[in-house]
Amino acid sequence: MGVDSGLPDFRGNQGFWQAYPMYQRLGLSFIDAANPDHFERDPLFGWGFYGHRTNLYRETQPHAGFTLLQNWIKRFSLPYFVVTSNVDGQFQKAGFDPEAILEVHGSIHHLQCQTPCCHSIWPNEAEYEVDFSSMRAAVAPSCPSCGRVARPNILMFGDYSWLSERTRTQQRHFERFVQQQNAQSLVVIEIGAGSAIPTIRHLSETLGRDPHTSVIRINPREPQITRGHFSFAVGALAGLTELERSF
DSSP states (O other), X not given: OOGGGTOOOOSHHHHHHHHOHHHHHHTXXXXXXXXXXXXXXXXXXXXXXXXXXXXXXXXXXXXXXXXXXXXXXXXXXXXXXXXXXXXXXXXHHTTOOGGGEEETTEEEEEEEESSOSSSOEEEOOOOOOEETTTTEESOOOBOTTTOSBEEEEEOOTTOSSOOOHHHHHHHHHHHHHHHHXXXXXXXXXXXXXXXXXXXXXXXXXXXXTSTXXXXXXXXXXXXXXXXXXXXXXXXXXXXXXXXXHHO
């Protein structure tokens, strides 16, 4: 969903290195860069990656596809819920109700203690200056409780210290929403959810087993879907625009 807003596509090493050629020079993949160990061993290097992404997401404006979704919600008076594996906060920036969003991998716009010393999660209001030659940040934010390094409240690869309380609260809200739609027609618009990390794809297919649920899969690389559902082998904005033409 973020690619059409100009955000980088991290699928595969080539996509990641195209966005971050400095990591190719360092011989690091996306999995290597998105590793929580950096915040313990070399926090300025860890914040080089996540500080740059924080700045990028703050500057990025959501594309017109977000508005199309909002217009359908208003036009047809639809109850809705957003489930996203993105950590960029673009749905909140686009004006979707924060109480109707589940961020399954957390959010870069929230911080926690790296240790963690407590269960506190707080807004990421720090400013980040990054040296692109070394991918190191000038400073790293700290935990207000213990003074140690803070990290993004994001589920990273091989993560052992992610605090999931915020996401678990969102998960409960989503489960309540699904229960409220019991025996009513439900439409799932799944956008760009691949099979490499199949969290969202699996959720769509699980919901799609209900006879009252239809799934619309928008995916330029992996559009295949089971019979009875629909797919568009295009990007997010193109797929949403095509749906708009059918109304």
